[in-house]
Amino acid sequence: MKKLSIKLGILFFLIIFGLITVMFFFLHMGIAESRVEEELKALQARGNSHRAILEKHFNKETIDHVVLMESESMTDVIITNKNGKVLNSSSEFASLKKYLKLPASPITAEGQIVEDNWKDEPYIATISPVEVNGQLIAYVFMFENTASVHSLIQGLNEHFLLAGWISVCLTIIIIIFLSKGITKPLLKMKEATSQLSKGQFSVSLPIASDDELGDLAKSIELLSRDLNYLKQERNEFLASISHELRTPLTYIKGYADIVQKRKLPDEEREKYLNIIVEETNRLSVLIKELFDLAKIDQNSFAIQKERIDLRPFFTKMEQKLSLAFQEKGINFTLQCPQNIFIQADPLRLEQIILNLLDNSIKYSQAGADIKLKAWQHKKSIHISIQDNGKGIPEKEIPLIFNRFYRVEKSRTRSLGGTGLGLAIVKELVQAHGAELHVKSKENAGTEVELIFKGELKQ
Ligand SMILES: Nc1ncnc2c1ncn2[C@@H]1O[C@H](COP(=O)(O)OP(=O)(O)O)[C@@H](O)[C@H]1O
Ligand SMILES: [Mg+2]
Secondary structure, rough: OOHHHHHHHHHHHHHHHHHHHHHHHHHHHHHHHHHHHHHEEEEEEHHHHHHHHHOOOOHHHHHEEEHHHHHHHEEEEEEEEEEEEEEEEEEEEEHHHOOOOOOOOOOOOEEEEEEOOOOOEEEEEEEEEEEEEOEEEEEEEEEEEHHHHHHHHHHHHHHHHHHHHHHHHHHHHHHHHHHHHHHHHHHHHHHHHHHHHOOOOOOOOOOOOOOOOHHHHHHHHHHHHHHHHHHHHHHHHHHHHHHHHHHHHHHHHHHHHHHHHHHHHHHHHHHHHHHHHHHHHHHHHHHHHOOOOOOOOOOOOOOOEEEEEHHHHHHHHHHHHHHHHHHHHOEEEEEEEOOOOOEOOOHHHHHHHHHHHHHHHHOOOOOOOOEEEEEEEEOOOEEEEEOOOOOOHHHHHHHHOOOOOOOOOHHHHHHHOOHHHHHHHHHHHHHOHHHHHHHEEOOEEEEEEEEEEOOOOO
């Protein structure tokens, strides 16, 4: 992980250093060039002003005067006649001689630059023509020692170097803090995830920022919480399964032992064998339901929706259940208008409705009323199963969808309940993208309502 901060640091540094270098290079060049240009312009202007004086009074006196003025200044002047013969100069002109090149073609009154190579030459130089009545009579050459330009550039270099050092130091400091700021939380997250992979799900990552790193930390924390919850749930589920499987097996083994070992009167024998059959049925229901749940949990489970005409669909179910209704003297009513259609998986929908009706039958007294209704409201299809049975205590309503949850453990057991029915219903309803609502009042009855939204494709 430390490697990351070094890599990041070096990368940042190279990028910033490169940028600074390029920037400084161009800035430096620009300043130097414009400085030299200014010097040349000033030199030319000075030459031109000498020229203007000479054009007014071109005599030895004026020439001497101009030369005298220049001998006191940083610049130098040489005045030649139109053939290049030196008339006067403000300093020893031996070193300046090589610049005394006459222009090959006539030049404008503004004059021109003779030498601007300040880097290699000791002087920069300009030339201005002196004309009287349109006749070229002389030239004014102006010179400036490039030493001054060089010292200027030298000063500039020193400033740039200082600025360069300061910015390099600053970038290094910033990079150190920045890469620490990035890698530190990453390091913590890495530790957290490796803890997760070791099975320690209670990690906490104090979130310092609200950026992507903070989001990542939050996600990891959420993940750890979810994993923790799943682990607990799985443990509880496994414990419940083993308990639920063991109970009927204990009965079966116990009664089988009795029947096998003792000589019992036929009546009693019959009774015990009935219990064995009952418990065996329970076991097979339980195993079937567990298998259903396992299939749903695995993502291989797929819903195959098709258009279902609800009325014939429910009528067929009513026929299937008629025996169960008769047995318990139940008053069943189906309220479903013609031509209500729904997009659902018919097998799963049947499983949902059967489970709910089975509960209504199981948890109602003999002679109870059970209603199966379907209707259309706006774009949704509503299906409700209503009974006037013993109802569910309000506190327990949210719990009945949990696996193995039964309101009265012992009583529902005698009714053959496993506590898995509603868990399966919930999963199936969710897989359809539908909603499920339970209203119930103790000793008054229960209503379960399913809402299939926007399923109205006729
Ligand atoms: N219509 C109902 N009336 C009263 N109680 C109900 C009804 N439906 C469900 N319950 C309660 O919810 C519990 C869970 O139901 P379910 O998951 O179907 O399990 P099971 O039917 O195997 O007992 C039941 O044990 C019962 O206590
Ligand atoms: Mg049930």
